[in-house]
Amino acid sequence: MSGNTDDTKNYSTEADSLTHVDDSGDAQMVDVGSKDDVQRQATAEGTIILRPATVEAIRDDGIDKGDVLSTARIGAIQAVKHTWETIPMCHQIPITNVETSFEVNQSAVTMEVTVETVGKTGCEMEALEGVTTGLNVIWDMVKAAEKDDDGQYPVARLEDVSVTDKQKRQV
DSSP: OOOOOOOOSOOOOOGGGOSSBOTTSOBOOOOOTTSOOEEEEEEEEEEEEOOHHHHHHHHTTOOTTOOHHHHHHHHHHHHHHTHHHHSTTOOOOOEEEEEEEEEEOSSEEEEEEEEEEEESSOOHHHHHHHHHHHHHHHHHHHHHHHOOTTSOOSSOEEEEEEEEEEEEEEO
8 A cells, every 4th residue: 555645746827727716706517418438447455543452452352343354345235236325516427436445553554445437537436435434334333342431532533545546548
């Protein structure tokens, strides 16, 4: 898994480069109807920081709620398929494949989600939705182990959620 931290690129900041607003500044969905269908793939990743004892319990299948990583994988795939319902300007796209993987370290779990589609618009939002939901599923399943005596989460946090790769190829 890679950490895409290259923030030295130049980005346009002109308002007329925004595609989800009209001339008066009102939100609008982008019209992709005239675009050609293209094979597309996007990968996103993110990390949840946890107590080492919690990560060990995940590894040992010792979390009372069940198999944490399998449940997170299912949640991620389900979220990918429903992204258009939760992100207001997101198009409903045909998902052709979803791949998930985990890297379990001493005090963290990193999740990677790769989404594929053939269509008129990209699938990076679907990959991000998959990663964030998968990580939230992990949090939900381990929250009893992560809470302190005051019911707070002093260690648990999500970090480094990003799109790490985006590709498109003509069909």
